[in-house]
Amino acid sequence: MQKKFTQIAAAAVLAGALVATATGVAPASAAKPGIKTGLKIAIMPKAINIGYFTAWNKGAKKACSEIGAKCTYLGPTEATGPAQVRFINKVIQQHYDVLVISAADQNAIVPSLKRAKAAGITIVTSDADVAAASKSARTVAILPSASARIGTAEVDWAAKAAGERGTVAVLSAAATAANQNAWIAAMGPYLTSKYPNMSWVGGTVANSTFYGDDDATKSTQQFDAILTQYPNVAAIISPTTVGVLAAAIEKKAKGASVKVTGLGLPSQMAPYIEDGTVETVGLWNPIDLGYVAVYAAARAKSGSFNGRVGSSFKAGNKSYKVVAGGIAYLGDPFTFTKANIATFKAIY
Amino acid sequence: MKKFNFAWEHGVVIFLIAVIGIGSNLSPYFATTDNLSFVLQDIGEIAIIALAMTYLIIAGEIDLSVASSLNLASAALGFAFRNGVPFEISILIGLAVGLVCGVINGFLVTVVGLPSLAVTIGTLALFRGLAYALLGNEPVNELPEDWVNLGFTNIPNTFLPWTIIPIAVLGIVAWVILHHTKIGRWTYAIGTNAQAAKFSGIPVARMKFALFAATGLMSGVAGVVYTLRFASASPDGAVGYELNVIAAVLFGGVSIAGGVGALWGVLASVLSLGAIRSALQLADFSANALLIVSGALLLVSVVVPRAIVILKSRRKSVVAKK
Numbered sequence: 001m002q003k004k005f006t007q008i009a010a011a012a013v014l015a016g017a018l019v020a021t022a023t024g025v026a027p028a029s030a031a032k033p034g035i036k037t038g039l040k041i042a043i044m045p046k047a048i049n050i051g052y053f054t055a056w057n058k059g060a061k062k063a064c065s066e067i068g069a070k071c072t073y074l075g076p077t078e079a080t081g082p083a084q085v086r087f088i089n090k091v092i093q094q095h096y097d098v099l100v101i102s103a104a105d106q107n108a109i110v111p112s113l114k115r116a117k118a119a120g121i122t123i124v125t126s127d128a129d130v131a132a133a134s135k136s137a138r139t140v141a142i143l144p145s146a147s148a149r150i151g152t153a154e155v156d157w158a159a160k161a162a163g164e165r166g167t168v169a170v171l172s173a174a175a176t177a178a179n180q181n182a183w184i185a186a187m188g189p190y191l192t193s194k195y196p197n198m199s200w201v202g203g204t205v206a207n208s209t210f211y212g213d214d215d216a217t218k219s220t221q222q223f224d225a226i227l228t229q230y231p232n233v234a235a236i237i238s239p240t241t242v243g244v245l246a247a248a249i250e251k252k253a254k255g256a257s258v259k260v261t262g263l264g265l266p267s268q269m270a271p272y273i274e275d276g277t278v279e280t281v282g283l284w285n286p287i288d289l290g291y292v293a294v295y296a297a298a299r300a301k302s303g304s305f306n307g308r309v310g311s312s313f314k315a316g317n318k319s320y321k322v323v324a325g326g327i328a329y330l331g332d333p334f335t336f337t338k339a340n341i342a343t344f345k346a347i348y
Numbered sequence: 349m350k351k352f353n354f355a356w357e358h359g360v361v362i363f364l365i366a367v368i369g370i371g372s373n374l375s376p377y378f379a380t381t382d383n384l385s386f387v388l389q390d391i392g393e394i395a396i397i398a399l400a401m402t403y404l405i406i407a408g409e410i411d412l413s414v415a416s417s418l419n420l421a422s423a424a425l426g427f428a429f430r431n432g433v434p435f436e437i438s439i440l441i442g443l444a445v446g447l448v449c450g451v452i453n454g455f456l457v458t459v460v461g462l463p464s465l466a467v468t469i470g471t472l473a474l475f476r477g478l479a480y481a482l483l484g485n486e487p488v489n490e491l492p493e494d495w496v497n498l499g500f501t502n503i504p505n506t507f508l509p510w511t512i513i514p515i516a517v518l519g520i521v522a523w524v525i526l527h528h529t530k531i532g533r534w535t536y537a538i539g540t541n542a543q544a545a546k547f548s549g550i551p552v553a554r555m556k557f558a559l560f561a562a563t564g565l566m567s568g569v570a571g572v573v574y575t576l577r578f579a580s581a582s583p584d585g586a587v588g589y590e591l592n593v594i595a596a597v598l599f600g601g602v603s604i605a606g607g608v609g610a611l612w613g614v615l616a617s618v619l620s621l622g623a624i625r626s627a628l629q630l631a632d633f634s635a636n637a638l639l640i641v642s643g644a645l646l647l648v649s650v651v652v653p654r655a656i657v658i659l660k661s662r663r664k665s666v667v668a669k670k
Contacts, residue, residue, distance in 0.1 A: 048635055077635040080587060081578055089386045090629050093377045107489040107580030111500040131489050178485065 034304030037068035041294065042096045044087055046079035046104035046128065051267075052286050053102065055348045056127060059290030060100060063315070067298050069098075081108025088112040092119050098297045100290070102127040106134075113137040122301040126293030127286065132325060139300045139307035141327045142293040142320075144284030147179070151186030151239070152194075153333045154262055157280040158235040159195045161259035166234025167201040169226045170209040171219060171247055171262075173240040183239050184209055201230045212243045219246035227256060238262035244281055248272035266336045270345035273338055282333040286348065292320060292330060356601040356653065357613030364620040371627030378630050381507035389500065389577065391622040392511040393418060393570035393586065395615065397593045398600075399522040400566035402614045403559050405597055406526075408539040408606030409457065411560065412468040414567045415589035416475035417449035421571030423479035426488030426581025435492050442575070443568040449475055450564015454557035464560075472590070480583040487582030491575070499576030511573055518569070523611045535559070539606030595642065596621055599649035621645070 043060045045053030057073045064071035074090070076083030084104045091099050092115060099121050103109055110130055113123055114137050122139055129141040145153070158168055168191060172180045188205035191198055202208035210226055212219025219242055226233060236258055238244035244262035248269065251260050264281030272278045295315035299305035305313040312321040313328075320328040336344055371378040397414050404411055425442030429435055449471065456467040498510040526532040537545040538552050546552045575581050600617030602609030621642065628638050 072632075074632075075635065077639055078588070080584075082586070085578070086386075086390060086625065086629060089390075090377075093380070093382055093386070093630065105578075105580075105582070107487050107582060108578035108585070110489075111496065111577070111579045115500060131487075133490055176485070 059287035063294035081105025151183035266344035374631035417567035446568015454560030
């Protein structure tokens with residue numbers, strides 16, 4: 001469940017980023033300074049046939065045409081490490097120059113990646129990284145947003161929707177979901193320090209968090225429980241695509257006035273954003289993740305970027321810096337509002 | 349019946365040769381020693397478990413929990429190692445856990461008397477759940493490098509991966525026992541007619557129990573190979589492998605009805621499936637094509653032998669009427 005959410009969330013963030021670059025970039029030119037042309041690049045998702053990764057590849061393809069590389073989108077139908085390993089073997093055998101990969105399993109593909117690296121292939125992870133202990137297997141990881149920022153951005157959306165006043169509750173996934181817990185921990189102090197007229201409905205963020213277990217029915221019940229327990233709650237943040245959708249549906253059904261925001265898939269949330277039930281949801285933009293990863297990998301292969309902490313590289317007209325852990329973040333989560341939802345609901 | 353069966357296995361070998369021929373034509377990367385190494389690695393766990401599954405299906409039983417047993421063995425290995433047990437001992441613990449999985453299945457089928465399909469669907473879920481309970485959401489990934497290297501490197505100065513050793517050794521043992529000992533003959537007799545086998549003095553229940561235990565142990569061996577090959581033990585490993593194993597065994601000529609099959613057919617089948625996957629992949633067929641082909645092969649291996657039996661019996665009844 002958590003894995004699935006991470007995937008979706010990753011996709012969303014990526015899509016946002018991609019859109020951002022897609023609109024701001026000059027038309028393609030065959031040669032870019034610092035990048036060799038004619039590179040043979042493999043773009044490998046966790047699994048093909050997933051809309052999120054189709055969008056991811058869209059960004060990768062755009063970068064490929066800009067730098068004059070020959071890109072191939074390949075991967076398994078099931079998102080497992082062993083299935084991905086077979087395709088990594090293929091990439092080794094067919095002498096690709098570069099592999100851009102979203103790791104379906106943070107450990108199981110590491111031996112294969114090391115083998116690919118030994119064969120001279122430059123590897124960049126994008127969207128999903130290998131385990132921290134194995135980070136030497138790749139040059140750099142291109143990830144959506146730092147964990148804390150995913151939490152604090154959601155607080156900003158809630159504050160904006162609620163007019164920066166009132167109380168806030170959280171409708172999360174499972175109590176054990178590591179991603180959600182990290183984001184929620186970042187929300188806690190941020191709300192009260194940034195927005196003096198706002199507070200957590202239960203006193204602390206921990207006491208204000210309800211768990212819908214990424215189950216539509218349970219999330220709906222928990223949404224109702226929040227309203228029953230705290231009739232004056234001003235906003236509910238749901239940092240999971242299942243929860244935020246359930247909250248939007250139930251809010252509309254009940255005609256509740258509470259503001260709803262969180263991490264949502266544009267395709268699922270579009271009806272509720274279009275009719276005004278929900279003002280803003282966010283996610284990352286898979287298109288940008290793919291786009292930026294291809295640039296990072298092509299520059300690394302061409303020798304104009306080494307992936308070390310503190311180094312930076314350009315993708316399109318933006319510069320990205322490598323931070324601790326060998327990771328480059330795209331930036332803030334991408335937000336969806338009435339203004340742009342029509343475009344994005346068709347993408348993922 | 350015996351005559352037909354013979355033809356099926358020959359067919360599998362011809363099929364394997366055809367796949368190799370076509371694969372070599374489709375991609376220059378197919379008929380290379382590198383690729384042979386990759387394919388032999390890739391089929392490792394499937395081949396090892398298929399050896400035991402062949403016995404079990406010939407004896408008229410089935411074990412759907414093999415992938416979960418593999419994974420639980422791997423999880424136990426990882427769990428022990430994470431808690432400070434030396435790696436060599438952790439491997440033995442993994443093997444023991446695999447054996448215990450088989451013993452549980454055997455006990456429920458032969459002592460409690462439940463059907464193996466129902467029992468092993470249950471333990472499929474149970475063993476998977478236990479692996480989650482053992483490891484939580486934290487995979488074990490910092491394993492000793494010398495051991496992990498065995499999982500994905502070749503034997504020095506050869507193009508054969510280290511994983512070929514357990515397959516070869518266990519394959520020879522399984523072949524000798526099945527085709528040249530009393531235990532092998534008993535296995536066929538039980539699958540042909542368990543009632544008759546019982547009356548002729550074969551310890552049917554004890555034999556079945558032993559076959560389940562052996563299947564568990566082989567799953568344990570596969571679990572160790574899997575752990576090394578993917579340098580990690582995680583609760584969600586090897587999902588769906590039971591289907592690959594059963595597909596390989598059936599396509600290899602073992603009848604799902606029991607009593608029929610030969611080990612060399614199964615090994616040729618495992619190799620064929622690995623070779624097809626590799627050929628399609630290297631020739632840039634999509635992963636969707638791969639799914640369709642493996643599904644079609646499974647269907648063919650179940651439907652065709654059955655169709656032949658029906659046709660034969662019809663011909664017989666026509667002859668009888670005349």
